[in-house]
Amino acid sequence: MASKEMEVVRNLDINRYMGRWYEIASFPSTFQPKNGVNTRATYTLKEDGTVNVLNETWTDGKRGYIEGTAYKADPKSDEAKLKVKFYVPPFLPIIPVVGDYWVLFIDDDYQYALIGQPSRKYLWILCRQTHMDEKIYNQLLQKAKDEGYDVSKLHKTPQSDPPPEGEETPRDTKGIWWFKSILGK
Template sequence: MASKKEMEVVRGLDIKRYMGRWYEIASFPSRNQPKNGADTRATYTLNEDGTVHVRNETWSDGKRGSIEGTAYKADPKSDEAKLKILCREPHMDEAIYNQLVEKATSEGYDVSKLHRTPQSDNPPEAEESPQDTKGIWWIKSIFGK
């Protein structure tokens, strides 16, 4: 479900800061992801035309599943505008996670449907972490052009 409030648009976003790998800490169930998926992550790469190339990966029963595409701005009124909590590291501090869940609740999300994504201490096919600020990104919609 989308938020009861209008989704906020971040203006003047430095899109390059968000490129690289993000680990999924929690998300609402999606028909595009297996229910028992673990080590789910997203890797964003900026295309020359300003769009964003997205590679989503998840492991289910020891097998890697992935999907790639180009990100465009999601319609906030669509149920495709999903809530996800992502972090630069596979594990998030519990206090910060709880703050984000509280924020989601205050914005009208039904957090009872939020699913914690299992993340192992040594993610499969570990690559170097993006040389970037280790921040948390609150995703409400996907980047526009």
């Protein structure tokens, strides 16, 4: 049976989408640290209209991070289908690796979002706060189910209050898991 095309947000206001998002839940990736906590993404609009992506997570008190670039897959389309490009490995920008980033749902206030991929192997629930109301979480789960995702695979990401500051914490320079996880490799 051919899967129906996923519904994607139209006319995403990229300016409002910028800023920090906390990962509330995601499909675990074999490459992502099982004990990664406080995972978050920070998006910054660049002058050329592309978006700088900073993904961070903490494992055993060390900050792992990777930066990349997001851009519209089809500039003429009003659909929120983005491509995210990272360089492997992060400290030697040689091999660009590109993954899909589809915004499946966002609320009117741009406070929470559901992100998927056409393969349906990856799913993220993001929120502006470190914690999400259970009712909203369940609505996003239902939306993901309706789009053909197996939501039993969702794993909640531990988030601390207040979240860690960032730059000052010790670094984990490996960071390789990010792109592998985002690309579904």
